[in-house]
Amino acid sequence: MLQVALAQVRLNARRFIAVSLAVLIAVGFLTATLIINSSSKASLTQSVGEAYRNADLLVTRDMYSADAAVLDEDTAALVRDTPGVEGIYAARQTYVAFGKDLNVAQLGNTSEHTDLFPVDVLQGTLPVADNEVAVDKDTAERQELTEGSVLPLTAFIDDPAGEQQTAELTVTALVSASKDPQLMGTPQLYSTSATAAEFGEPGSGFTSIQVALADGASVEDVRAALQQDISGLEGVYVRTAQEQTDAVVASFTGGEDILTTILLAFAAVALLVCALVVSNTFSVLVAQRTRELALLRCIGAARSQIRRSVIVEALIVGIVASVAGVLAAIALVGGIITYLKNIPESGFATLSVSPLAVVAGLGVGIALTVLASLVPARAATTVAPLAALRPADDVRAGTRRGRVRLGIGLVLLAVGAALLAVGAVKGNLLIALPGGMLSFVGVLMCATLFVPSLVRTVGRIAAPLGVPGKLAALNAVRNPQRTSATSSALLIGVTLVTMMMTGAATVRTSLDGVLAAEYPVDVSISGPIDDSPFTSTDEDAARAVKGVQESVLVPPAGMTETEYGPYGVYALDPADAAKVLQDSTLVLEPGVILMPQGTTEKTLTVQGAAKSVELKVVVSDSSQLQPLISSETAETLGGLPAAEADTYPVQPQLWLTVADGLNTNELMDLRTDLAAAVDVEDYAVSGSAIERGAFEQIINVLLMVVTGLLGVAVVIALVGVANTLSLSVLERTRESSLLRALGLTRGQLRGMLALEAVLIAGVAALMGSILGSLYGWLGAESALGSFTTVALSLPWLQLLAVLAVALLAGLAASVLPARRAARLSPVAGLAAD
Secondary structure, X not given: XXXXXXXXXXXXXXXXHHHHHHHHHHHXXXXXXXXXXXXXXXXXXXXHHHHHOOOOEEEEEOOOOOOOOOEOHHHHHHHHOOOOEEEEEEEOEEEEEEOOOOEXXXXXXXOOOHHHOOOOEEEEOOOOOOOEEEEEHHHHHHHOOOOOOEEEEEEEEEOOOOOEEEEEEEEEEEEOOOOOOOOOOOOEEEEOHHHHHHHOOOOOOEOEEEEEEOOOOOHHHHHHHHHHHOOOOOOEEEEOHHHHHHHHHHHHOOOOOHHXXXXXXXXXXXXXXXXXXHHHHHHHHHHHOHHHHHHHHHOOOOHHHHHHHHHHHHHHHHHHHHHHHHHHHHHHHHHHHHHHHOOHHHOOOOOOOOHHHHHHHHHHHHHHHHHHOHHHHHHHOOOOOOOOOOOOOOOOOOOHHHHHHHHHHHHHHXXXXXXXXXXXXXXXXXXXXXXXXXXXXXXXXXXXXXXXXXXXXXXXXXHHHOHHHHHHHHHHOOOHHHHHHHHHHHHHHHHHHHHHHHHHHHHHHHHHHHHHHHOOOOXXXXXOOOOOOOOHHHHHHHHOOOOEEEEEEEOEEEEEEEOOEEEEEEEEOHHHHHHHOOOOOOOOOOOEEEEOOOOOOOEEEEEOOOOEEEEEEEEOOOOOOOOEEEHHHHHHHOOOOHHHHHHOOOOOEEEEEEOOOOOHHHHHHHHHHHHHHHOOOHHHEEOHHHHHHHHHHHHHHHHHHHHHHHHHHHHHHHHHHXXXXXXXXXXXXXXXXXXXXXXXXXXXXXXXXXXHHHHHHHHHHHXXXXXXXXXXXXXXXXXXXXXXXXXXXXXXXXHHHHHHHHHHHHHHHOHHHHHHHHHOOHHHHHHOO
């Protein structure tokens, strides 16, 4: 029987092309996910480990334990004096503000043992005096710093005398920027240990003590000696550079790799769809060979031999397709890593193909193919030798298997729907998620009962197309089980894609309402904290930016104090307030002060330069609203009180409204354009429109990634449609030839097969769109319903695009099978056995 199985694979290779392609895609996806996981860890190790790349050993403390001992000068001396230690680098890190704009930077210290210094010197010499500093090259370019430049530093922590530490340091060197992801984009400065200690928190100690061993010294011996020396220090460890790197990498995710978990979930979807395609394909292959298998039984083949023959065929296909999938995954990820290596910010990207990725890809692919063939293999032995032409019974509701399947499916559907509804009502995603999964499995189990009926009903649309249309509708439901399995594969992918689209659109709409309530205006721009406050010129400049409708200058008018502390009070003309405030119920009146959400006082005293007045408090729904009074009230105050203005500097703001309909990219560009127009940093521009743009940017990226990942499942499902149709054409060779002999033209035959594919793909896509929209809405309700009102928003254009793509893909899937059927002459087809 082994020879029979090998002969079948060799003679019918083209029948296995599509199933091999499905297995290849699914295995490639799984393997690529595992390789990405191992490569990301290797890349992270390369970047994080750069800080310890020259160290043989490190003495570190548990940064998350309040009881861990401090690594102080005594500890450093203890390590330095340990036999076998040639030199140490007691690393100290703190954060400072530098330059006129008070940018935040990390200040580290230089090393007494230069070989342990974590970055390379590109230009100049490292600081040796306490008034010298080294700057990373990227920061130097942004700040236009060179050797000899003077860099003012300001500490975030007051010194013991209660004064803020400041210093002016001279740049003596430019160094390479650290590749540590925790420092990406952060300016990095290095000075002497004394200077770093002055700007650091008193008693904070060193972050680590790196150790360089003397020639001939044993790592294990020195490690044992150091562990003995620090045995009395709680929470202090001696590690190799690799061990420390592994510990830091693990701390990033708490020991869990969320990205890989998500990718594996999508891989599981792809594998599930692949299993449906494989099982469906082998079922058709077995059905096609009913006469052949029965003949083998007649000449002495046992049931077990027939079953093993089918399984061996699946094993061969699984091995070949899985190997190809693993190789394709390695090539794909390798190409991505090669591209990333050419990008300066990602030069540390590293390809790491773990044995687990290869073994898991091969094992899952082969096991999936074999397991998916078990039911068809069993079906191959149920046909009696003398009943070669009798087709197997379909799984219908009237049969015992049909009733069991229906019962289980209905129970899962009912229980899942109930959980999904409860989760949506209570706003609990943990309840809704398993409910959605159970209900969808129930739908798939019941698919055999209603998909053929839906295809038959929709098939009536094709009736006006004449004989090809009527025949297509009949052929599409000739084998209900095969039609359901094919539709189910496509149904999974389309449902998940549609669910993500609907969920994202609903979340966008709901977030708009949340942001509108949270922020009082579309855009607000905070004034610079210097001697150049906003003026009417800045107001005009902001108004001139494309996308801005209204721009209003909001000057400070006084100071007030609540239980939460002092606030600057702003003044605005009621007519201008009506232009920019989103909440039309907020009306500025004399004697009234508008306050942010959470204010409990009934009245507040506002102090001005000339006098103080007591005003009635009106609390808004926005927590971001600045205290606001009318211009008429502000005139009686006489401006900001001088003493308060010096203690709590309050600068004018700009409040703006933006044009409706701006997309995410336009909103992000608007932020940049506004910041440039009034000469402030981007972070000074905020408001509901900006936040909406930021959220939508994140949602769009996630949606694009998720849709791309789920697209793999859709591609596999479409391969299944093409495979089913191709096998169906081969199965109906004599029938197609007979139709040709009775007058059906080649064009009509091709049209019949195209309509058949479109019917199957169209019904699956339509059902998937409906189910996906429902799941997306209920999912958004369960995720956001606890803190906001969720309004269903259907992305009609995107849903229609999914439906159109499915129909076009179904049509494309019919091209090759239809071409093959049309090329066969009626005489040759009728002669085929």
